[in-house]
Amino acid sequence: MDIIPAIDILDGRCVRLYQGDYKQSQIYSENPVEIAHRWADLGATCLHLVDLDGAKQGTPVNLTTIESIVKSVAIPVQVGGGLRSSPSIAQLLALGASTAIVGTIAVEAPTLVQELCQEFPGKIAVGIDARNGKVATRGWLKTSEILATDLAQQMVGFGATSIIYTDIHRDGTLVGPNCKALRELASHVEIPVIASGGVSSLTDLLGLLSLEALGVKGVIIGKALYTGNLNLAEALRAVGPGRWQDIPPNLESSALG
Template identity: 35%
Template sequence: MKIFPAIDIKDKRCVRLIKGRFDDKIVYNSSPIEQAKKYYDYGFKNLHIVDLDGALTGKTVNMDLIKDIANKFDFNIEVGGGIRTIDSIKKYIDVGIEKVILGSAAIINKKFLKEACGQFKNQIALGLDAKNGKLSVSGWTENLNIKTLDYLKEVNDFGISRIICTDINKDGMKTSPNFDEILKITEVSNSPIVISGGVSSIDDIKKTKAFKNKKIEGIIVGKAIYDGDIKLDELAKELNA
């Protein structure tokens, strides 16, 4: 199972939001590149990056900074936040990003998602961010009356290479992921799933592995690292366990 340490970038700094609220953030490192180096030095091969400025504005605000991380370290990187055009996807792919995460643009416009999956085979991930089983968009500022599972059924055959499932109520709260909802999604999805939101301890990693669910590709760990609830050396041991 893949473990994705997280870097969320806002104002060129490494931050975490609480429940996705942009006015409720904690700055953990003034240098995202320095944070990426920490992960790299511990042997992590996968990295989850979100351009929070991009998610809010709908533009790829921090692309140059993310490009620097991609150039400096040999990570398999997935990037999301503000990616709403084919041109933006291409720019990220061209600088060596492994998978581009489409969120709001794909939820609002399924044709865009289908076109992107067709043009960039095995490089498009879908970010499904939900609150109480319903999708949210625009940096989680707008809640839609669309059930996650209903939407997924509509796009299941597009060739999505990965689905990142985030429970907004769990994000940054360190109360363990919403495993019940994740397992429901694995039953419907044709694509592998990466769990996001709520990881609080190494036990959550072990529990995820214990499901032995072939649809669960990996898990994203963010705030629990930054707050010291999960030590990087502990987490690194789980890479090969």
């Protein structure tokens, strides 16, 4: 299973939100590029970047930082946040991002997602962020009446490469992932599902590993890495495909602060 460190960017800093609340943000670094290097050096095989300013404003904001990260690490970087048009996605992919993650437009303009999947084949992932099974949009500030499973099935039909599922109630809480919701979602689609939200321990990761056969192929980890609750090198050893055997001993600790 892919272990994917998250780097959420707000006002140029690396932060974590609590349950998606912009008013409850914790700054972990003034330099997201250094954080990206750290996770890559520890063996991460992919990074997950979110432009939180972009998600809120509806257009990418932190492109300079994103470009610096993409060009300074030798692993794929998937990026989301404010990607609601073809030009914004084209710009992001031109910077070197491996995958563009769309979210809000999947609800508000689903046919646009279909067009984007045709225009950028194999490059469009859909982020489905849910509260109580219903999809939230616009940086989690608005909750729709659309069920996550229904939206996921529609996006599969359009050609999305993967579904990134975030349980907002668990994001940044360290209370464990919503395995029940992930199991249900994965059973409804035939493309990889990437879990996000609540992971706090190796026990959580092993629980997710049991869903791999159903299609849960990766997990995005944020706060647990930044607080030291979870060590990236240990996580890769336990369930990941990472290059853990090459990690220098002095980089074993993945806690920040």
